[in-house]
Amino acid sequence: GIQVEQSPPDLILQEGANSTLRCNFSDSVNNLQWFHQNPWGQLINLFYIPSGTKQNGRLSATTVATERYSLLYISSSQTTDSGVYFCAVPIIQGAQKLVFGQGTRLTINP
Amino acid sequence: DAEITQSPRHKITETGRQVTLACHQTWNHNNMFWYRQDLGHGLRLIHYSYGVQDTNKGEVSDGYSVSRSNTEDLPLTLESAASSQTSVYFCASSTGLAGAQYFGPGTRLTVT
Numbered sequence: 001g002i003q004v005e006q007s008p009p010d011l012i013l014q015e016g017a018n019s020t021l022r023c024n025f026s027d028s029v030n031n032l033q034w035f036h037q038n039p040w041g042q043l044i045n046l047f048y049i050p051s052g053t054k055q056n057g058r059l060s061a062t063t064v065a066t067e068r069y070s071l072l073y074i075s076s077s078q079t080t081d082s083g084v085y086f087c088a089v090p091i092i093q094g095a096q097k098l099v100f101g102q103g104t105r106l107t108i109n110p
Numbered sequence: 111d112a113e114i115t116q117s118p119r120h121k122i123t124e125t126g127r128q129v130t131l132a133c134h135q136t137w138n139h140n141n142m143f144w145y146r147q148d149l150g151h152g153l154r155l156i157h158y159s160y161g162v163q164d165t166n167k168g169e170v171s172d173g174y175s176v177s178r179s180n181t182e183d184l185p186l187t188l189e190s191a192a193s194s195q196t197s198v199y200f201c202a203s204s205t206g207l208a209g210a211q212y213f214g215p216g217t218r219l220t221v222t
Contacts, residue, residue, distance in 0.1 A: 033210060041216050043200060048210035086153070088211075096141050096160065096204060097168065098211060100153040 002027045004089055006101035013077055014109055021072040021104045023087035030090065032063050032070050033098065037084045046072070046085075077108045112137040116201050116214040123221055129188040131217050133201030141204045142184040143211065144168075144176065146197040153200070159184055191221045 003026040013019055023032070031050040037043050047054050047061040049070065054061055058078075063070040074081055084105050088098040114135040123129050133142065144156040155168030157176040165176050173195060175187045188195055201214040 035213075041198065043202075043213035043216075045210050045212055088153075096209075097143075097155055097158060102152050 001091060002029070002089060002099055004087060004099050004101040006085075006087060006104050008104060009102065010105045010107075012107045012109065015077060015079060017077050017108075019074045019077060019106065021074075021085050021106070023070040023072070023101055025068050025070075025087075025089050027068070029065065029068075032065075033088045034061055034070070034072050035086045035088065036081075037086065037103070038080075039083055043086075074106075077106075079108045079110055082106055082108045114201060114203055114212055114214040116199075116217050118217060119215065120218050121220070123191050123219070125191060125193060125221055127191050129191050129219065131186045131188075131199055131201075131219070133184045133186065133214060134182055135201075135203040135212075135214075136182065137203055137205070137212065138181060139203035139205045139209075139212075140181070141209070141211075142178070143202040143204075144174070144184065144186045145200045145202065146170065146195075147200060147216075148197050156186065156199075157184075188219075191219075193221050195219065196221045 005024045007022045034046040049061045049063045051065045058075045060073045084103040086103045088100045091097040117132045140161045143158040145153045154170045159178040199217045202211045204211040
């Protein structure tokens with residue numbers, strides 16, 4: 001089945017710094033989603049981004065489907081950005097079932 | 111506003127008991143999913159449904175069942191709870207062929 005790898009596994013930054021999280025996947029996909037799990041455990045859908053670039057405030061994401069990777073950019077980090085970031089892709093192309101990466105744990109220190 | 115809710119938020123039960131976790135969404139989404147999240151394993155799919163009367167097994171379905179009698183609800187039943195089923199359970203829903211998934215707040219289940 002499709003493999004999803006995220007890097008780095010852990011990232012510790014000071015408030016105000018910028019960060020880039022990477023998601024590699026092993027097969028062609030027709031959608032990719034980024035999620036943020038906050039320290040209270042809630043999972044929030046950040047982006048649905050099968051290809052191209054999307055921006056939402058300080059966050060943006062780019063997926064290059066032909067090269068099988070996606071990047072999540074966080075600019076001017078705030079302590080509230082802390083948590084675990086997951087990317088997920090369909091288990092097979094066109095399916096609704098998702099396979100999740102192991103996540104990147106981001107810690108923003110004040 | 112549309113939302114997806116889960117109940118209870120926390121549950122402690124004994125080994126061997128039957129437990130049902132509720133999931134209710136007001137998005138009017140056709141697709142609903144149950145995941146469990148464990149340290150070292152990430153999020154794993156238990157069961158899913160693409161519409162009323164449709165249910166399918168995910169990668170870790172043993173010991174779990176679901177039923178879909180209406181669009182809004184997908185209850186998850188643990189037939190005979192085991193300690194290995196101690197976990198955090200998330201329900202999610204989505205629309206269309208490849209829509210964004212939206213998650214409920216989760217249920218923390220402890221089996222003693």
